[in-house]
Amino acid sequence: MKWKVSLLKANAWAAKVDVDFTLQQYAYGSSKPTKLAIPSSQVTFATVDLASSAFKQLALKARGLYDNTPTLSGLSNTALDVMFDWHRIKYCMVLTNATVNMIEEQKYLAAPATMETLYRKLRQDRMLSDKDASAKTPRITLCMFLYVPEEPEDDDVQEVQQSQCVSTRKSTTASSHRQKRKRSPTASPERLPPPMRYQSSYRSRQSATAPILEYKTFKMKRATCTVSKTADIQMNYSEEQEEIMIAKGWQAHVKAGKPYQGYLGQGLTKFVFCGRYNNKDCAIVQCKSVRATEAENIVDLEGEYQTLHLSQVDDLPRMKWNISTAFIGKLTEKLPDAPGKDEPDSRSLIFSVFMVLPLLPSGALCREVKFSGSKEVGLNPDSLGCAVDAYAHHIAVDSMYEVVISDIQGIITPDCTIILFDPQSHMAQGDSGYWDHGRSAITKFLKSHKCNKHCRALGLDTELPPLSNTNRKGPLHISFED
Structure with a gap:
């Protein structure tokens, strides 16, 4: 023994x-x-x-x-x-x-x-x-x-x-x-020269030889939105005229594919580039002109903006969506006409409506993670990913299975806060944006999602889909503790 x-x-x-x-x-x-x-x-x-x-x-x-x-x-x-x-x-x-x-x-x-x-x-x-x-x-x-x-x-x-x-x-x-394998006689290591600054893997900083970024100033009016506890969305349009600065010449660097001189990146349908509002740097989002008209640009941006607000759950202080200070901007002045087919487009703005978002945190200690796809349900093996999967389940239950949040991705900061961005949603009516696949995507989520320890701790595994269609347009925003 x-x-x-x-x-x-x-x-x-x-x-x-x-x-x-x-x-x-x-x-x-x-x-x-x-x-x-x-x-x-x-x-x-x-x-x-x-x-x-x-x-x-x-x-x-x-x-x-x-x-x-x-x-x-x-x-x-x-x-x-x-x-x-x-x-x-x-x-x-x-x-x-x-x-x-x-x-x-x-x-x-x-x-x-x-x-x-x-x-x-x-x-x-x-x-x-x-x-x-x-x-x-x-x-x-x-x-x-x-x-x-x-x-x-x-x-x-x-x-x-x-x-x-x-x-x-x-x-x-x-x-x-x-001095290998010998003990140092001093109480601290030798003072080293200052290290070079870290260059983010997903948003490069400007090099020392890059020209200073120039901006063009535009007049605009802001639109924000509020979401009630019953998921009703109210768009609020301001009558106050304000100014916003948009980076010049960013379109010249799109083909290179790397963030440079105001160009930050692009997705399948949108460009992201630099702006300044109230003396703070921000990200400007617009649809690509080859994939959207002026009217489609407005619909897509407002749909994404509203999805960001519908996705936010205030009871999760360590998991936030990138919506603080975000708004929809609309120019009060006419944009220059688009150039000819074979001419380069040097305009700072493609359309008169744009979305303004806070810049995402970056640096050596920030980690970018994708938790689910547009059509793929998150089945993450790690504890943090399981918490995000439980959050997605909560939204489905909270909306009485009328809404599923998809394409969840985010930045994990050094203090272990997750800042989520660029979500998509599937709603029973299928009208939240071009990405919305309606009830078929909701049904797929219900069949594919596997409850984890966080789901079980919240009692989500005991919830069943309602027998009737409630025609609800978004989450009820019920607390995790209710």
């Missing part, structure tokens, strides 16, 4: 690795770090977790703690994206108050290294503190050093920084080979 108990204890001991960490920050140009007013935190990982994935999670956790500390505000999102890029953080083993050892990414974290192999190698190389090495449960105590980047004021400054960055890295690499 004793050997069985010992074996169980050994298996339990080896099943997880605790990581304790504190944060210190180098101000730009400083040679000494400052300890941040954030308490020491602990994250527990399974021994089978990839070390690289675990350290990415550590960076996300650190970013969340940093963002939730009011006294640390002041840096731009771009600077924070760079500072919390997990590749650029220096992870150091705390040995004593005067000694740390830096964990080299290629040596210790590169795949297929797991948390178990990382811990064993750190122990083998005598990188662990005596306290960690003798702990009953595998534990790693880290100090994460953050580097505040400088945002260059002009092209020349950035070119100098880039050249310094290359040359210094070479010397630092050589030095690390000479």
